[in-house]
Amino acid sequence: MPHDFQWSKGKAKKIELLLPRLKYSVYPTNIVQWLENFEKDEVEHMIDLLRVFEYIPFNELMFRLDILLNVIFKKFPNAEDRILIYPYGKVGKSGTLVTYPLRNTKAFKKRESEAKKMSKLSKNVDYNIITHDYEKITILDNVKCVIFLDDFVGSGDTFIKEYRKPDLKNWLKEMKISKVFLLASIVMESAVENILKHFSNVEIVAERRKKILPTITAAKFLFSDTKKVEDIVRKYGNSIPVKPPPNQYTPLGYGESESLVSFFYGTPNNTLPIFWGDSKWKPLFPRRSETKMDRAKIIKRDIKYYLSLFDKIGYDLLEGERIVGSLPDGRTDRFKEKNQQNHAVITLIYLMYLGLDTLIICQIIGLTREELNTVYKECRAKKLISTGNELTFKARSILQQLQKKKRKDSIRNETKYNLEIKKILYLPRSINGNT
Structure with a gap:
């Protein structure tokens, strides 16, 4: 049963140490409210689980994409080898959301600059192409390879469904493109196996993560009782409805991905529902837009x-x-x-x-x-x-x-004189006793 969190010096310290791990994306009160979903004897185990949770803010996503994009560019060192970056999936989904941070990475900007110099293109014309409308690209555009782009790949099902489309297959054949990459900040190992089982020609460039249950077993030093953690995950996951009936419960996340990942703009449904599920549950990283907007109001209050x-x-x-x-x-x-x-x-x-x-x-x-x-x-x-x-x-x-x-000492006395740029440079005669 839910409980009222009991503060102690030890618990306060543990929560304080979780904040940098979670990139200060939540307040201590958010963590406490989430922990209150569980029973008292389960709290320590859930704090352990938070120690391996991965939250990715905007700047870190850009940093990761920069490193991964460089890996692909090294395989095509000639800047004139034109590349198509295809954010697959529905417009507005995570794949298309990643295009902005990717376009602003050092790797992308540098290659664009080098390609434009070699091709003598205007600064306003993109050399490498980022588009959802691949059908508009023809053989004359001289594209050498295609990068399928996503933020996170949990099961691989979405990519497989996309890659199987007859129109896409025909387009790749007409363009004579043999080299295909899948770029994502994180991919689950189970998704890699699933994708390569169907398409061995696809090269996956991403940080890989294992399912959480094998991970906590391997990292026993972080968990006092790995079996207990698994039991808690399944127990509450089987009571948080996240899909329409009859199969409304996915305690291990979509496709049993068992991931522990959240981004600054949302949480994948592959992540354990105990972190994002809603209904009567208090999520730590909600997926529902209504819940996120309500939290924004609370922050402003x-x-x-x-x-x-x-x-x-x-x-x-x-x-x-x-x-x-x-x-x-x-x-x-x-x-x-x-x-x-x-x-x-x-x-x-x-x-x-x-x-x-x-x-x-x-x-x-x-x-x-x-x-x-x-x-x-x-x-x-x-x-x-x-x-x-x-x-x-x-x-x-x-x-x-x-x-x-009102305090008498103002932060800054903004008189006209104080705001003027002074032409006199003052240098002290001595510093710490030295002339």
């Missing part, structure tokens, strides 16, 4: 989101939030729980006091217009702004209270 702005203003945001929070607004407790944005309220009335328009306010706070309208409604409920969106006497009184408590 977090008081730390506004601290940097108030650090610049010099006001005490905590004091302002306390004053605003004490004001009655006539709403039910349930509605107030859903709209805990008192820190946003105090930020908004200050920016309105400065005379900034809605567009600028949205830009400064980092809110959408819809999110800002929610804050306006709360301001009106607390009688801080009028129906015509003007600051009330009560709002100005709060700002005056905060002004009195």
